[in-house]
Amino acid sequence: MAADDIEAFDSVLDAIGGTPLIRLARIAPRVYVKAEFLNPGGSVKDRAALAMVLDAERRGALGPGGLIVEGTSGNTGIGLAIVAAQRGYRLTVVVPDKTSREKTAILRAYGAEVVVTPGAVPREDPGHVRRAAARIAAERGGWLADQYDNPANPAAHRETTGPEIWRQTRGRITHFVAGIGTGGTVSGAGAYLKEASGGRVRVIGADPEHSVYSGGDGSPYLVESIGHYRHPDTREDLWPRSYHRDVVDHVEAVGDRESILTAQRLAREEGLLLGASAGTAVAAALKVAAGPDDLVVVVVPDSGRSYLSKYYDDDWLGPLGLPVGQPGEATVADVLGPLPPPAPGLPLTASVGEALTLADRHPGGTLWPVGPRASGPPSVAEVTGALDVGELRLLVRAGAARTADPIAGYVTGPLPAIGIGESRPAAAARLGTHPAAWIVVDGRVAGSVHKGQL
Template sequence: MTALVGRTPLVRLRRVVRGAPAAVLVKVEAANPAGSSKDRAALSMVRAAEASGALAPGGVIFEGSSGNTGIALAMIGAALGYRVVVVVPDRSSQEKLALLRAYGAEVVVTPALLPAEHPDQVRALAARLAAETPGGWYAGQYDNPANVDAHYSTTGPEIWAQTEGRVTHLVAGIGTGGTLTGAGRYLREVSGDRVQVVGADPESSVFGGGSGRPHLVEATGRFVHPQTRADVWPRSFDPAVTTGMRRVPDRAAIMTTRALAREEGLLVGASGGLAVAAAVALAHTLGPDDVVVAVAPDSGRSYLSKYFDDEWVSQRGFGPDGGPAPAVAPASETIAHTTTVEQARVALGQGHALPVVLRQADQGEPVAVAQIIGSVSLDGLRAAAPEELVADHLGPALPLAGAHEPVSAVRERLAQAHDAVVVTHDGLVVAVLPVSELDSRAEVIGDLVP
C-alpha cells in the first residue's frame, strides 16, 4: 500500500468559479490510499524514524491527531507490521474514528478544548503514552521535519509537473503547516519565486490574525485555549514561505464544501472547501493567465455526519442563503467556563439553563457554537460549593436551533429534559430561548429573537 502514496490528480473547477478570470485546479489528496494528504507525511515520518533507529522492528507508533494523520499511520502500521495508538480529540467525526479502528489502530479519545499545558491535551497525551511504552515512538507531525520534507519532495514537484510549470498560486489550509511549507517552498524555488503561496485560514484562527477561538472546520487553523500560557506554533509551519493569507468564515468553507459535491461532483472535507473558497476569491482578482492550485487534503466521506448532514448544518445556523444576520447574543446569554458557582447562580436567577463557553480575551467578540462546552442549570449546581468553577459541573450541551428553522420542526425534536435552546446564525450564538417561548405563533426561530 505504501507504494500507492502520492501522484494524486489535479481537477479543474468549472461551476463554483463562475466569472473568475483565472483557472482554479484542485489537488485531490483523497486519492491517496488512506484517503488524505497525511499519507505522504506519515510515510515520510515512519521511514525517517526507521532510518534513524527511533522506530525499531516491533515498535509502537503513537500520534495525536484529529484523524487523518492517525488514519495514515494506522494504514502504514498495518502494512509494515507496527502497532499504532492514536490519541484523538472528542470532536473528531465518527467516520474518522471508525476508519482508525478499521485499520486496527487503538484509539484514545481525549477532550478537544484543553490548554496546551494540560497533560491530557491531544499531543501531550500521545507523547506521554509513547514515552511510557517500551519501543514507543511519537510521530509528532507538528514539529517533525519529515512532514515538511514529504511535501517538498512529492506534492510540490507533482503540482509543478502537472501544470507544466504554469501554476502561479498555491492555496492550502494550515494545520501542521507541512503541506503549505513543503510544497510552497519547492514551488517558489523551482519558479524563481514567481509562484505565490497563500495560506487559507479559518476566520478565528490565530495563524491569520484571528482571536484563536474554536471554529467548525476540522484539521485546519489554530485554536488557542484561553488558559494556554504560551502559544508555540508548530515547527512544520514556516510563515516566511507564505506570500499572503486569506481568512475564510466557517459559512464560506462549509457552503463551498457542499457546493463542490453538488456542482462539481467532488466530495472533499471542509478543509478542502476552505482552501477552495480562498482560491476562488483569489481567482476573481487575477487574470486569465493565472493558474491557482488549491489543495483538498481529504475526502468528504469522513464528514458525512457533519458538513454533508442537512440537520447538522441547519442547527448551526447555516441557512440556504444566510438571510439577515440577527444581533449576536449579549454576554448574559452565556456563562464563561471560568465563572464560579456563586456567580453562575446569580446569572441564572430563576431562569432557564445557559450554555457554558470557552471565553476568549476579547469580550466584545461574538460567541461561536464551537466554543460551547456544555450547559449549567440551578439544579446541576445544587450540591456544588460556591467557590468551585462551573466547568467542573457541566450538564449536556443545550440543543441548537438555526435562526432560519421552522419553530414547529425545532419543537418536534426537543427532548422533555430541555428547558432552553441555543439560537444560531452562521455558526454564532444569537440568543438562548426558553422552550416555553417556542409555543408562540412565529414561523421561524429567528422571529422569536428579541
C-alpha cells in the same frame, strides 16, 4: 510474486502520491485542485505519514515490530495505519473528541488502537491530544511521530507534492493555496514552488476565521483538520515547527459557513465530494484567482466520505445554525424574526456587578451564555451554562445577591441548541421540556428562545 510484465505496485505504499490535477471547469476554470483524496488512505497525510516512518527507520528511532504513537485529527493516523500495516508496526492514535466517527471507524478497521480525548482543553492539560500521545509513547516505549514538529512532514511535500505540481502545470502556476493545519503541506510544497519559479509563485494559506493563524481569537470552529485552536487557559501558545511562516505570503481567513457551503457546491457542481477543509482552501483560492493569466493550484486534502455524518448531514448542520431544510418550510428565523445583536460570553469568574453592567450595555435578552471567553458571540462548544440577568437583577434589589458575588452561584446548567435555519417542528422537539434554548448561527450563540415562542 507478480510477473515482470504485470503493471502493478509492489505494495499500497507505492500508490501514495502522484495525484492528478483537476480543473474546476464549472466553478472557476483558472483553478485546479490537487486531488489528494485519491491517495490510498484518502488524504494528503499519507505522504507525511510514509515520509516520517521511513525517516524514523533510517535514523534507528523505529525498530522492527515497534509501536507508533501519534496525536491527530484522524487523517495522519489513517496514513500511519496503512504504513504500519504494510511494514509490520503496531499503532496507537490519539484523536480529539470532535473527530468524525467515520475517521475513528476507519482507524479501527486498519487495526489501530484509538484513544479519544477532549479537544477543548488547554495545551498544558494532560488530556490534550499532543500531551496524551507523548505520554503514551513514553510509557509504552513507542516512537512518537509528532507530525507538528517533525521535519520529515514538510520535507515530504517539498520532495513530492511541490515537484508534481510544477511538472503538471509546466511551470505556469501563479498561486499555490493550501490549508494550514500542521503547516507541512503549505510549507514544503510552497517552498519548492517558490524556489522553482524564482519567487514568482504566491503561496496562500487558507484558515478558519477563528483560528489564530489568520489572527482569530482561537475559539472553536466547525471545520475539522485545519487551523489552530487556542484554549483561553493555555499559557504558552506554541505553533507547529512544521509550519514555516516565512514561506506563506498571505493567510486567507474563511468562515465556517463559506467553507461548508463551498464543499457542498463542489460536490453538486463539480462531482467532487470533499471535506470542509477542502472547502476552506477552494474558497480562499476563488478569492485570489483574479487575473486572466492566473493559474491557481489548491490542495484539496481529503474526501467528504469521512464527513458524511457532519458537513453533509442536516441532523448535524441544523442545530449549529447552518443551512438545512426544504424550500417553503417555516424556520426558526421565520418565527422569531430579526434577532437583536448577540451578547458576548460571560466568564464564570465574572462578578454579579460586572454581569449586570455588561447586560446594560447589550440589551435585548435576559439569558446570557457563560463560558471561558469574554468575547462574543461565543462558540456553542464552549458555553457551559446560562445566566438569567433579569432574575439576577431582582435578587440584587431584594438583597438576596450582592454585586461582589461571583456569578458561579447563579449559573444554571447548559441549554439545548437550536439552529436558526431549522424547521419549527424540529426546533420545538429539541426544546422539549427545557424552559429555553440557545439560538445558534454558524456554531455561535446568537440569542435565546423561551418555551412558547416556538
